[in-house]
Amino acid sequence: MTIYLLVGEPLTLVDTGPATAAAWDGLRQALAARSLRPEDISRVLITHGHHDHFGLARRLSRVGAELLAHPHDRRNLALDRNYPMLWQQLGRAGLPVAERLPLIAGLRLLDRTARPVADASWLADGQELPHERASIRVRHIPGHTPGHVGFELGEEGLIITGDTILDGLTPNAVVDTDPENPGRPFLSLAAYAATLARLEAMRPRLLLPSHGPCISDVAGQVSALREKQARRAAEVRAALSAGPSTVAELVARLFPGVTFFGIFLAFSEVLGHLLELERQGGVQRVSARRVERWALAG
């Protein structure tokens, strides 16, 4: 995991690492190597509301840092997960109780690697954050989460992009609710496709991600991601050609052998594709009573 320190006034940290003793010690040591302390950080910019990105934010705010994030990740940052709704949703997806229980337990454990953030300053797309060395421009790049933001540094084509594009990894869109329409699912793949197009059009020189190496071949990575997603969508459609299926059946077919938290990520991936195919008119829900089945449209 990479977090970024923008030296100069105001001293700015982008993301924090999880709320673990090891991450806190690592942060303190990295700052000490520059004769700095956590108390010296004036501002923490949070790319998105996942635990490893904002876990230590509250601790840093308690020693004086202002926290800034996008309001569409407000619920994620507050660790405000609607467990009863998720339980029902997983049940409707055909996941048996014996698999739902460890999955929910895993999410609750994950929630212990962050402290909730309730009082951030909310960022808007296009906003400029003053900094002594270079301007920092906020770019709302939703998809991986609804409120994911990137930070464009100066005029040199550098963008800190969090988990939006990772070299060699496909960022997973986790099941989320639509921040503007709670009760409806966030259409992560449609948002992600628009974000990829936007980043590509910006023609950045270098992306600075949160995991793995920096990315210079942005167009190449974007087209590889598009191909991967098209392949996955084709796999979902092919699986449905045998007849209507629940999400759980599709997960078992496309991701054989996944367990525990892997089930949640696979579930997110399959549901994300189904919602996108539904939006495009390619699939439909054929029963929406206790267990929901999906089928090819027409």
Ligand SMILES: [Zn+2]
């Ligand atoms: Zn993430």
